[in-house]
Amino acid sequence: MDKISTVERALRTAPPHALLDVVTAALAEQCGAEQVELLMADYAMRSLQAVNPGLYGAEPVPIQGSPQGRAFGSQEPCVVRNGRHGRGDGGHDTVTVHLPMTIRGDRMGVLSLRLPSERDAWARMHYLQAVCEALGHEILVAERDTDLYLLARRTTRLTLAAEMQWQLLPGRSCARPEFSLGAHLEPAYAIFGDNFDWSASADHLTLTITNGMGEGIEASLLTSLAVSALRNARRAGLGLCDQASLADQAVYAQYRGEAHVSALLLRFGFRTGDVEVVDAGSPRMWRQRERSVEPVRFDAQLPLGMFEDTVYVAEHFTAQPGDRFLFGSDGVYEALSPSGESYGERALARALGNTQLLPPAQVPQAVLRQLADFRFDTPLDDDALVVCLDWYGRRERGESGEGAPEAESPEIVAI
Numbered sequence: 467m468d469k470i471s472t473v474e475r476a477l478r479t480a481p482p483h484a485l486l487d488v489v490t491a492a493l494a495e496q497c498g499a500e501q502v503e504l505l506m507a508d509y510a511m512r513s514l515q516a517v518n519p520g521l522y523g524a525e526p527v528p529i530q531g532s533p534q535g536r537a538f539g540s541q542e543p544c545v546v547r548n549g550r551h552g553r554g555d556g557g558h559d560t561v562t563v564h565l566p567m568t569i570r571g572d573r574m575g576v577l578s579l580r581l582p583s584e585r586d587a588w589a590r591m592h593y594l595q596a597v598c599e600a601l602g603h604e605i606l607v608a609e610r611d612t613d614l615y616l617l618a619r620r621t622t623r624l625t626l627a628a629e630m631q632w633q634l635l636p637g638r639s640c641a642r643p644e645f646s647l648g649a650h651l652e653p654a655y656a657i658f659g660d661n662f663d664w665s666a667s668a669d670h671l672t673l674t675i676t677n678g679m680g681e682g683i684e685a686s687l688l689t690s691l692a693v694s695a696l697r698n699a700r701r702a703g704l705g706l707c708d709q710a711s712l713a714d715q716a717v718y719a720q721y722r723g724e725a726h727v728s729a730l731l732l733r734f735g736f737r738t739g740d741v742e743v744v745d746a747g748s749p750r751m752w753r754q755r756e757r758s759v760e761p762v763r764f765d766a767q768l769p770l771g772m773f774e775d776t777v778y779v780a781e782h783f784t785a786q787p788g789d790r791f792l793f794g795s796d797g798v799y800e801a802l803s804p805s806g807e808s809y810g811e812r813a814l815a816r817a818l819g820n821t822q823l824l825p826p827a828q829v830p831q832a833v834l835r836q837l838a839d840f841r842f843d844t845p846l847d848d849d850a851l852v853v854c855l856d857w858y859g860r861r862e863r864g865e866s867g868e869g870a871p872e873a874e875s876p877e878i879v880a881i
Contacts, residue, residue, distance in 0.1 A: 469496055470596045477600055482608035486517060489577070489601050497590050499579040501562075504601070505534060506575040506618040509632060510654035511831055514538065514576055517618040526621050534576045537564035539828070541573070543595070545587045548580065563587050565594055569602040571641025573827055575618075577601065620655070627658035627686035634693050636664055639827035644736045644860050645671055648827035649853040652834050653846060659685030660795045660849035661693055665700060671734040672700060675749040675853060677795050678727045679769075692717055692727040692770055706733050710744045710770065710778040717771025726769040730793065736860040739785040744778050746770055749851075750799055750810070752818060754790040759815040762791075787859040790826075792818050792833070797848035803840050813840050829854035 473492045480488045486504050493499035505514035505527060513526035514534050529535035537544040544564040561584045565577045577598045581587050587594075605615050624632065631651070639648040647664065651657045659678040664671065674696055678689035695716035699709040710731055717727055728747020735741070745764035753762050762783070768776050785791075792814075799810025807813070817836040821829045830852035837850060 469593065470600070473597050474600045477604040480604075482610075482612040483614050485601060485604050485608060489597055492597060493579055493594070496593065497579075497586060498582050500581075502577070502579040504567075504575065504577055504618075506615060507538065507573060508619055508621050508654075509624070509628075510621070510652075511638070511650060513621055515618045515621060517615060533562070534564045534578060537566050538573065538576050541566045541568060541825075543591060545584060547584065559583060561587050563591075563594060565598040567598050567602040569599070569606060571639050571646060571827065572637040573639055574602055574605065622655055625656045625658070625682075627683050628654070628656055630683075630686045630690055631657050631661055634661055634663070634690060640664060640666070642666060643858065645734070645855060645857055646826045647673075647853065647855040648825070648830055649851070650830035650834060652850045657849050658682050659689050660797065660851035661689050662793075662851060662853050663693055663697065665697075669736055671736070672706075673732045673734070673793075673853070673855065674729060675793050675795065675851065676727055676729045677748055677797075677849070677851070679725055684725075688717070688721070688725050688727060691720060692729065696729075696731070705780075706731050706742050706744050707778045707780050710746055711776065714746075714768075714770045714772075714776045714778070715774075718774050721771055723772055723774075726771040728769045728796075734785060734857070739787075739857070739859050741783050741785050742780045743782070744780050746778060748796040750794055752792045752794075752814065754792070754818050754822065755786065755788070757819075759818050761810075761815075785857045785859070787857065789857045790818070790822070791855040791857065792829070793851075793853040793855070794833075795849060795851040797846060797850040798833075798837060798852060800848075801837055801841060801846065801850065804842055804844075809837055809840055813837075826854040826856045 476488045477485055490502040493502055504517040506517060508515055508526065513528050515526045527534050529538055533544050533546045546562045548560045548562055560580055560582055562578060562580050567574045567577055609615055638650065649662045651660055658681055661676045664673045676689055676692055678685045678692065680688060692713050695713035696709050699712040704712065728749060730749040731744040733742040743764055746767050747769040751762045753760060764781050767778055794814065799808065799814055801809040817833045821832045824832055833852050834850055
């Protein structure tokens with residue numbers, strides 16, 4: 467533990483751009499590691515891009531079909547046998563270890579390094595994972611002061627509207643004992659109006675899905691105003707209906723009814739499973755309970771900013787442990803096949819059933835891939851947003867973690 471604490475202290479005092487240098491030096495000293503590389507998941511979640519301040523534009527590693535992607539997708543270390551390293555009797559077998567870097571459920575990337583032997587990988591796995599976790603936490607802090615890690619998340623340039631939207635987002639996934647969720651937006655590098663936001667307290671999860679009307683920078687500015695107003699109201703301690711009302715007033719004051727934001731606001735109670743809902747527009751919700759998939763409909767109320775002083779009324783339902791909820795924007799459920807069928811009519815329920823074995827962090831992308839197949843890969847007419855939430859509820863005292871299965875051993879791959 468002292469060795470891990472030493473690395474943590476070194477990371478806290480290092481310049482933001484030098485975090486990988488600190489980890490590389492520590493792993494070389496403690497484990498004899500070589501070729502340490504940090505790869506960040508790109509915005510589209512299709513590739514992993516190396517963080518290297520001296521080699522911008524390095525070729526991305528595809529998530530599908532690579533050992534790095536296998537570690538990222540499975541969230542388990544992947545150990546790859548490299549074969550003989552060195553010449554003559556002094557040669558030895560080396561392995562490359564790929565470690566998923568995930569902080570509070572948010573999948574950030576992969577740390578890869580070469581070790582002298584497979585035995586070293588097994589013996590030092592706890593230390594390697596602890597260093598990887600410490601690096602991830604410090605990157606989240608360092609991103610306030612450097613663009614290095616944000617640059618590694620993109621394989622091409624973002625539009626200005628997309629830049630604004632990604633900066634608004636809280637993350638792409640989150641996990642706690644009471645819930646696990648993941649979200650994704652397409653087209654990742656050119657989104658403009660769709661957005662999601664969440665915040666978890668000691669007793670509640672607040673989740674909002676928003677869709678600003680219009681296109682390009684105008685839609686992004688509109689959504690930014692609405693999301694900021696919702697956060698301002700939530701952080702002032704206001705209830706869900708008052709959050710909607712404050713955002714409604716902020717949007718109307720700026721646009722006088724000429725532009726509006728569709729929103730779905732939900733507040734989940736950890737202890738009871740009670741869910742308070744305000745439906746203010748187009749985002750919709752489906753529930754998968756056991757093998758049944760069905761849309762959950764609410765009384766539609768006016769979008770935010772359409773009229774002055776709109777009064778919003780909350781509805782309630784109960785989430786049961788094991789429920790999976792899928793939320794989609796109109797760019798998902800209104801998307802049309804070449805024959806004119808809307809995706810939300812039947813195909814979305816099938817997609818949710820087809821992805822029931824995937825963790826929530828992977829479901830949005832899987833659904834959007836099936837949406838692309840449904841449209842025969844024709845370009846989307848609108849932003850497409852999918853959020854997936856698995857609900858576990860709060861366990862009674864004494865049930866938190868007892869009897870949980872042990873972590874799986876690292877996967878060993880020979881190449």
